[in-house]
Amino acid sequence: MTDATTPGEADERISLKQYTEQAYLNYSMYVILDRALPHVGDGLKPVQRRIVYAMSELGLKVSAKYKKSARTVGDVIGKYHPHGDSASYEAMVLMAQPFSYRYTLIDGQGNWGSPDDPKSFAAMRYTESRLTAYSDVLLSELGQGTVDWEPNFDGTLQEPSVLPARVPNVLLNGTTGIAVGMATDIPPHNLREVVAATVHLLENPKASVADLCEFVLAPDLPTEAEIISPREDIRKMYETGRGSLRMRAVWSKEGGDVVVTALPHQVSGAKVLEQIAAQMQAKKLPMVADLRDESDHENPTRLVIVPRSNRIDLEAMMNHLFATTDLERTYRININVIGIDGRPAVKSLDIILGEWLSFRMVTVRRRLQYRLTKVEERLERLAALLIVFLNVDEVIRIIRTEDEPKPVLIKRFKLSEMQAEYILDTKLRQLARLEEMKILEEKAALEGERDNLQKTLDSARRLKTLVKKELLEAADTYGDERRSPLVSRGEAQAFSETDLLSSDPITVILSEKGWIRAAKGHDIDPHTLSYKAGDKFKLSAQGKTNQNVTLLDSTGRSYALAAHTLPSARGQGEPVTGRLNAPSGATFNGLLMGQDRQRLLLCSDAGYGFVANFGDLYTKNRSGKAALTLPKGARVLPAMVIADPDNDLLAAVSNEGRLLVFPVTELPELARGKGNKIMNIPAARVQSREEFVMGVAVVGAGQALKLNAGKRHLNLKHADLDHYRGERGRRGNKLPRGFQKVDSIEVC
Structure with a gap:
């Protein structure tokens, strides 16, 4: 490129950065002001x-x-x-x-x-x-x-x-639009409510948003679905100009079926049925048997949902559908409009109505002034016609004899130029006596109208009264009842995965090498199942398919698996390590199933333990969660279910043949930790494995404790346990000769 330029060319050159910035700003302003956003005046x-x-x-x-x-x-x-x-x-x-x-x-x-x-x-x-x-x-x-x-x-x-606009249409029909860097989402409102609020603001210019919300209860959309947003949230939305609105479909029970008769704004009934059908095909909605669309001209919305049986909780089922389909919908509210100053802004309800009233007052004043000007012009013309009636011969003579009659008429009768033009344009037939009477009548009526118009223009109170009267007339002519009712409803909750599952009995089996599987029913003998070569039965638990299986490993960490996802016991299962990330070298020592509030005994062979809830052990983490803290050299003992926390006894046996029995209530309830001392064993002896707790058991009323030592067995009835009762943390009493080395402990 050469440096040669024509005169003036250099002055027109600007940098690309400056040009693009200006071009984009111009485009943005065009989109905002001339395409996407409504004007507060006409909406x-x-x-x-x-x-x-x-x-x-x-x-x-x-x-x-x-x-x-x-x-x-x-x-x-x-x-x-x-x-x-x-x-x-x-x-x-x-x-x-x-x-x-x-x-x-x-x-x-x-x-x-x-x-x-x-x-x-x-x-x-x-x-x-x-x-x-x-x-x-x-x-x-x-x-x-x-x-x-x-x-x-x-x-x-x-x-x-x-x-x-004679009414605040900006709120009545609402609008949506996307501009550059801003958007608008204004919901429709009820004409009568908005007019009532506008009239109140006209009479009370300092009225707050809370005052106006006594009239404008909420948006009113063209559907009979319920508005379920709390009144406080709606008021806050009107105060800030931003918020959200929740709508829920209206349904009723007809002969055991659910019939939906109104859907949220802009929600398709066909789409809702598709959403429900998709859940049915995915087996996530077992309580629904059939769907029908019975909508017609008489019933624009009539969706029928047939439950699988009359035992289905329809309220819970519909709450699930509200949470997972478009039967309940949330709408964004962003009252962004171009104000009377020509600038876009998000405005509160009082500012919107206040600016519209300013616009309306100016509009009415301009209309009255326009009409007053027209009336005065007509009176001036009528005055010219009356001059003609009084001097008709002279007027005709001037018109016939003068080459330029207009200036002569103006000078002779002291007329304005407009009056002279009007006289020259008047037809002869308008000069009849009958027309004179009409002119006088019209003149009197116009003079009365002129005086009334002038009084209204000179009085702010009369102008407000006129605006109020016209608002109320429009509300009477075009207003109607609210269509979207305001109803207080609770939060819709979707069913969890376990809620949707059937509650069937199940037995979960874990082998020595960590293979897990589940068998239907509780009458399964795990020892009779087939195991891989070199493997055998280790642990089992009975529960329901909609429960979780809790596992406890040798490091004191707990894990959870959904029971319904476990492989069938017809095969040999799958490695539990494929589903969980247990620490290297850890083994699983506990397998439990139960309700979240079920109490458990967690303890270590160091003689420490505590009472926990099933729910405290649950985690979604594949790596589990720390549940039981182990003292140095200690090992985890199998967890025990506590059937009656207030009356059950805890029995602890040491490897040196000592037995201690005390109420379970003496142990604390914790979510995690080491717990309190169950049996007094020195920490050094635990670390060296010289002395430790061999086993614990929870004994209920009417149950007996069975101790096994080789081929010898000792049955201690509930009354026999009194001999071994003591305070928590004691050494315990010696067992009879021959039971100094107990192999296992059972409750029967």
């Missing part, structure tokens, strides 16, 4: 405003005949909105769908979509449309000097910058 985005205005220009009022939608779209994109026809038509369709707009602006004829598939509308060449009666609140004052006009995109036509 419409530019494309919506242009559609409504173009239809009014085509004469498509509520009383007109329907006209092809393609004609409207052609006018919109050809005159005012130079964008794609499909985008304009989609915006038009949205304003015609009663399930999308709370108060529709367009009355459509043909296929305009359905709640199940809002985008299933026919092409614009097939549908016909006209404006609804409600659109009159936006258009009725348009030609009365109420708003500013601006050139269209090519400068050949004028279009309104905003429509003179």
Whole structure:
């Protein structure tokens, strides 16, 4: 590139960084102000405003005949909105769908979509449309000097910058839009509630959001589904302009079946049935037997859910469906609008209504001033006509004889230029005596109207009264009852995986080499099952398929496995180490099943232990969790289930033939740790393995303790145990001769 430049060229050069920044900022401002966000005055985005205005220009009022939608779209994109026809038509369709707009602006004829598939509308060449009666609140004052006009995109036509809405439409129909760096999500509201709040703010300008929420209870969407958000959350949403709204479907019980009669806003019944059917196919909804869609013209929403039996808890089932399907839905709220200052901002309810009232007061004042100007012009013309009646011969003479009659008339009768023009344009037949009476009557009526208009313009109170009267008239004409009821409901909870499982008896077996499996029923003898060569039975536990299996290893860590996921006992199972990450060299010494609140005895052969709950041992971690802390040189003893914590006895036997019995209640309840001393054994003797606790047992009322020493057996009935009872932490009493080396301890 050479340095040669033409004069002025260097001044036009800017850096690429500066150019792109400016171009992007311009684009961003265009998207924010002229595409995506609504104006607080009429609540419409530019494309919506242009559609409504173009239809009014085509004469498509509520009383007109329907006209092809393609004609409207052609006018919109050809005159005012130079964008794609499909985008304009989609915006038009949205304003015609009663399930999308709370108060529709367009009355459509043909296929305009359905709640199940809002985008299933026919092409614009097939549908016909006209404006609804409600659109009159936006258009009725348009030609009365109420708003500013601006050139269209090519400068050949004028279009309104905003429509003179007689109600706060920005809240009534709501809108959604995505701009650059910001978005808007405004829900629809009830006309009567919004008008009542607006009137209250008009009379009490310092009213708070809490005061206004006495009138505006919550959004009111075009569906009869329930709004279940707490009132406090709704009030906070109106205070900040941001929040969320939860809606839940309405259902009832009919002959044992569940019938859904109303769905949340913009939720498809077909999609809900698909979501439920998918759970049924995945066997995650065993309590549902069948689904039916019985919706028709008389019942737009009627979804039937057939439970598997009449013992199913329908409330719990529906709570699960609310939590896992679109039968309950949360909507984002972000009240972001372009204010009367032309700037976008997220606004609270009081600011929204306050700015709209400012807009409305200016609009009404401009309308009255416009009408006053027209009345005064008409009175001036009528005064000129009366001059003609009083001096008709002189006026005719001047017109007939003078080459330039206008200046002569102005000088002779002291007229204004406009009055002279009007006299010259008057037809002779208007000079009849009958017309004079009509003129006088019209003059008197107009003078009365002029005085009334002037009084209203001069009085802020009269102006407020007029605005209030027009608001209440609009509410009476177009208002209706709330459609979305406000109901207080609890949080929906989905079923857990175990809740969905059947509760069948099961026996879990663990072999010496760590292979685990599960057999149906509790009448299984684990010793009779087949094991791999060199392997044999080690531990078993009985429980239900919807419970967890708790394992305890030789390091004192606990693990949990879902019982229903274990392999069948028809085979030889699978290594438990494939499912768990136990420390190297660790072996599994405990296998338990039970309810979360079931008490357990955890102890080590160092003579320490404590009472724990099943739930305390549960963990989702494959590496387990620390449950029992082992003193140096100690080993884990098998965990024991405590059936009656208040009355059971704990029996501990040492390898030196001592037995100590005391109530289980003397041990503390802990979630984890070493526990308290069960039997007094010196730590040094435990480390050297000279003395340790050989075994422990939990003995219930009516049960006996059986001690095995080689081929010899000693049965101690419950009453016999009194001889060995002592305080927790003692050495215990010596067993009879021959039982100094006990092999095992059992409860029978």
